[in-house]
Amino acid sequence: MQDSARRRAGTTVAAILLADAAAHVYWLTGATWPASNVRDLSLALLGAEFPFTPRVLIPLAVALCVGAASALVLARRSSGPRWVRIPALLVTATVCAATGARAILGVIWIAGIGIADNDVLFWLNLVLYTPLCLVLMVSSGLLAVDAFRETRARDESRRRVIG
Template identity: 50%
Template sequence: MNIPRLGALTASVLLTDAAAHLYWLTGRTWPAGDVSSLSLAVLNFEVPFTPRVLVPLVAVLGAGAAAVLVCSRGRGGLPARLVTAAVAAGTLVRAAAGLVWIAGVGADTGTPFYWLNLFLYTPVCVFMATAAALVASRRGSRRL
């Protein structure tokens, strides 16, 4: 398995998520019509899309992406491995929650969130949890 490529793909997903949050920081709400609809589609509950909420999230996503990328290349030492393991754990928890929502607990099947969770959020989180775990377990060689 090409761990550097897997790390780059995982980091790309995290940076894409960070870019979406930066975009929403500008006050735009695409692909939703307003902040309330965006919040319900992304999170299944309403939260403000304010700098106080979005800036720390962008920073965490960026740091996670950097850690996964350097860890996948055998650099960054223990700090990069720990942050990469945290990315794996966080996305695993989100994937597990997504499976609960897919089962119909806490998410109405008629909402955009339900369908986005079913076809996008949960599969991506399963992939990222697996990929980040593989990257974090990397032991110096370029390929496992």
């Protein structure tokens, strides 16, 4: 992958994940926008009632920030030593898998399977969540595959030099 494409993919992944993390931090304040209360917010975002408590929101915000940082590490061609690249690669591959699974679920919901009569969730899923998950899946997948190839090529060249 060209450096500019790699940087765009990493920046895209990081921007989306950091925006999502910012929303989780915002909800930590007790605010419920875009809904009027926590129950409505949960139903609109998730289709079920889940708690919007610090115990739930803080780990999610941290995980999203770690995912963003990992994508930014991989977006740079010289992404540092192996002990930095490998965890970043694993985290980015996990972002790809998780958002891919969410995108599949979103398509199923768009088809009307398994979603209750929830117009807000349907439209948010159709217009925002599923498209963003597809963008995240493709961008993080490209980053992870490229980083894996680069890591493998570096390992092979080291073996030739040493062996």
